[in-house]
Amino acid sequence: MTKIENDESGSRLVATRRTALKQGAVGAAGVFGGSSLLAACGSDSDTTSTASSAGPPTNVSGTINALCWEGYTDPAWTKSFTKETGVKVKSTFIGSNDELVAKLRGAPDQYDLVSPSSDTTNILIDAGQVRTIDLDQVPNAKTTMKFFQTAPAVNVDGKLYGVPVAWGFIPLIYDADVVKPAPTSWNDLWKTEFKDKVSVWQDIALIYTTAIQLGYKNIFTLSDTELEAIKKKLIEQKPNIRKYWTTAGELANLFANNEVTIGMSFGGVTVAQLQGEGRNVQEVIPTEGATSWFDNWMIPAKSKNPDAALAYINYFHKPENQKTFAKVTGYGITNENAFDLVPAEYAKVYDLNNPDFITSLDYWKAVPRRQKYLDVLNAVVAA
Numbered sequence: 001m002t003k004i005e006n007d008e009s010g011s012r013l014v015a016t017r018r019t020a021l022k023q024g025a026v027g028a029a030g031v032f033g034g035s036s037l038l039a040a041c042g043s044d045s046d047t048t049s050t051a052s053s054a055g056p057p058t059n060v061s062g063t064i065n066a067l068c069w070e071g072y073t074d075p076a077w078t079k080s081f082t083k084e085t086g087v088k089v090k091s092t093f094i095g096s097n098d099e100l101v102a103k104l105r106g107a108p109d110q111y112d113l114v115s116p117s118s119d120t121t122n123i124l125i126d127a128g129q130v131r132t133i134d135l136d137q138v139p140n141a142k143t144t145m146k147f148f149q150t151a152p153a154v155n156v157d158g159k160l161y162g163v164p165v166a167w168g169f170i171p172l173i174y175d176a177d178v179v180k181p182a183p184t185s186w187n188d189l190w191k192t193e194f195k196d197k198v199s200v201w202q203d204i205a206l207i208y209t210t211a212i213q214l215g216y217k218n219i220f221t222l223s224d225t226e227l228e229a230i231k232k233k234l235i236e237q238k239p240n241i242r243k244y245w246t247t248a249g250e251l252a253n254l255f256a257n258n259e260v261t262i263g264m265s266f267g268g269v270t271v272a273q274l275q276g277e278g279r280n281v282q283e284v285i286p287t288e289g290a291t292s293w294f295d296n297w298m299i300p301a302k303s304k305n306p307d308a309a310l311a312y313i314n315y316f317h318k319p320e321n322q323k324t325f326a327k328v329t330g331y332g333i334t335n336e337n338a339f340d341l342v343p344a345e346y347a348k349v350y351d352l353n354n355p356d357f358i359t360s361l362d363y364w365k366a367v368p369r370r371q372k373y374l375d376v377l378n379a380v381v382a383a
Contacts, residue, residue: 056137056314057307063088064308067100068115069295070248070269071329072165077321084315087308095246096203098374104129109302112309115165115295118153119204119220119364125161130298132159137310140317143337147359153366154296162296163313166331167358169290170205171283173265175255186213186286189262194240199254199263202244202381207373208291208364209264210234219291220365227376234380244381249273255281267331292361294334332358 064087066073073091082088092111094100097120104114108129116124124130135142135149141163149155154162174183183189186209189198200206210230211219222230242260245251248269254260255274265271265283274281297316299309315321322338325331332350333342339352351357367373 056139057311060085060087060305060308060311062305062308063090064112064305064312065110066091066113066115067094067103067111068092068113069094071331072115072295074325074328076324076328077316081312081315085308085311087305087311089312093247096201098204104300108300109304111300112303112305113312114298114300116162116298117293117295117364118151119293119366121153121162121296121298122156122366123370124298125156129301130161131301131303131306132161133163133299133310133313135160135163138163138314138317140314140337141335144317144334145336145355145358148294148296148334151294151363153294153363154298162298163317164334165295165297165316166325166329167292167294167334167361167363168267168331169285169292170201170209171265171267171290172262172286173251173255173270173281173283174262176280176282178261182282183262183284184287186210186288188286189264190237190240192240194262196240196242197259197261198237198240199243199245199251199260200237200241201251201264201266202246202377204367204370204373204377205266205291205364206234206264206380207377212289212291213286215288220367221369222373224372227372231376231380235383238380238383255279267329269329272330291364293364 066089068091070093073089078089092103094103097117100114100116101120101123104111104124105127114124114130121130144164148164148167149160154160154164172183172186172189176182188194189200207222207227207230208219210233211222211226214226214229214233216222216226243250243254245254245263248266251260251263251265252270252273254263255270256277256279267283271281271283297309297313299306303309316325317335317337319335319337319341322333322335323341326333326338326342326346333339333352339347342352347353
C-alpha cells in the first residue's frame, strides 16, 4: 500500500506576461474540469554523481524522503508510482527556500529529493550538497525545455544538478466577494480599508515583490539604500497585517476564517482549497508586475536512496503525469512531451506555444547578499 505522509492537493493558477510580469487579472478556472489555474529546496557533489549509461534505475525499493513544496508529491501520481515501483513517498513540506536550506544542512542524510527554487539552487551546488544528474537515468526529462536544462541555476561548468519541476509567478490574492473593485496594484495592500485584513508571505520573495512595487530594476542586487526603503515601506504596512503566513495552508485558513481578505500568495494551492470550499477567491498580477520562479528536483549528496529518487523524477516526467501535475497544481509544466495533452486554454495561459516567452522571463536568481535581505525581512516582522 502506498504511504503518503502529509497528503496534498490543490492548484496554482498563473497568468503570464514578461519579466516582472506587467499584466492584470489572471484566470483560467475550470480548464481542467473544476481545478483552478491561477490561477502561478554534504559531500563534494563533483565526486558524488548519479551518472550512468544504464538507463533509469529499475531495481528500486524503500522510501523516498522528499523535502519540497506543497503539491509536488501529490497522491494523484505518487500512488501509482508506489504501485509500480514499490517505493513509498514521505514528504516534508517547506514554507520557504531558506527553510529548505536550513533543514538540509541540519540533516543532510535525511532527504532523498529536494525542490529548491532558482534563487537557491546555486547555494546547494556551491556547498556540495547535491549530486549531479545524468539525463540518461531520467530519459523522460530529456524533453524538458532546453532553457531549464541549461539555466545557470542548475547547469554549472557543464554539469547538470537539477531537473525542472514547474514555473510560475507570485500573485496578489483577494476575496472577490469582499474586495470591490478588484485590486490592480500592490499598493492596494496598504489601503486603510484593509486594516488588520492583509496577509503576506514571510519570505525573501516579499523583498523581491516590494522592490518591484517601488520600481527598482535590479531586485537581486539591491543597495543598502534600496533595502532601507523597502523596510520602511513594509513597516508602514504593519497596521494592515493580520499575520505573516509561512505555508499555503496557513494562508487558506486565514481566508476561510474571514481573518483576511487580501494579500500575497505563491499561487493556486490556496486558491484551489478555498474555491473547493465555495469561496470566491481570485488571484491577479498587479500592474507593477510580479516575480517569476522555477523549481527543480535535486538529489542531496548524502541521499540514502538516490536511485529511487531518480526513478521518481523519471516517473514525474511521463507525459500523462505532467498533464496530471498541471491539473492538480495549476503550475506551468516544463516538459514538451505533454504540451499537446493539456487544454488549449491552459497552454494559452502559459504561452506554451511560444518558445521565446519562457526564456524571456527574469526568474529568481541567486542573491549575493541574501542574509542582508533576510535581516530586513526579520526586522520588518519584528517591528
